[in-house]
Amino acid sequence: MIRVLLVRHGETQWNAEGRMQGRTDIPLSEAGLTQSTLAGGLIRGQNPTQGHVSTLQRTHQTFEAFELGFAPSIWDELCEMGFGEWEGRRGAELRDEQPELFTAMRSGQYTPPGGETNEEVTERMRRAFFAAVRATAETTPTPSVDLGFEVRTTVLVSHGSSLRLLLRSLGLVQPHWWVPLTNASTTFVDIRLHTGPVSSTLPKAGLGDDLSAEDEAQIIRILSDQQIQNSARLRLFNLSPELLNPEEAPGPTIR
Secondary structure, rough: OOEEEEOOOOOOOOHOOOOOOOOOOOOOHHHHHHHHHHHHHHHHHHHEEEEEEEOOOHHHHHHHOOOOOOEEEEEEHHHHOOOOOHOOOOOOHHHHHHHHHHHHHOOOOOOOOOOOHHHHHHHHHHHHHHHHHHHHOOOOOEOOOOOOEEEEEEEEEEEEHHHHHHHHHHHOOOOOOOOOOOOOOEEEEEEEOOOOOOOOEEEOHHHHOOOOOHHHHHHHHOOHHHHHHHHHHEEEEEHHHHHHHHOOOOOOOOO
């Protein structure tokens, strides 16, 4: 089985101010570094052996805080949705000034000048996600704290809007949901390599003890995009660092 840990980057000052970041390259705030460090305990417990980040520094800083001991692959495809002329603007101000356009943007019916459409972002995010899944063929299965068998685990650090669109396109969240992914939150997506049920205790998840690691790797290398999507299951959604260690987590942002 393959496990993909989807992580939104930690908080930035623009996040705290309610500004639309898009592709503007804003670093993590102190609160964001703390969130990312807290999330690192969960990530390390899953024993990932590969990682992927966007070209924006806030994802690099988040990944570095996990202290995994290896460098991630860098993808422009994993960047945040480009908001064009709206980048740097406070969402609350746009909602008050242009309520119809703001609502249309949230539903994917309007693109700010110079921005990206939902379809453009979805296409590039899916391209990176499927490639990351197939890349786990080159990793070694490792133990997981919540499963009774070893899995191939990779971590992908991206951005709120882009991750929501990816999860929707995979059929893992409903299109009408508007669930804000928390900064430095982790979402687990499991990719089954068989048609039977996934059990936390069944060795090799029912694949059979005679399947070698290289046999499994060969199956993964030739998975089609559609096969990956059909096999994807949402195991854990939007686990925030504040829930992992509330005593050490930064206080809520007041907007």
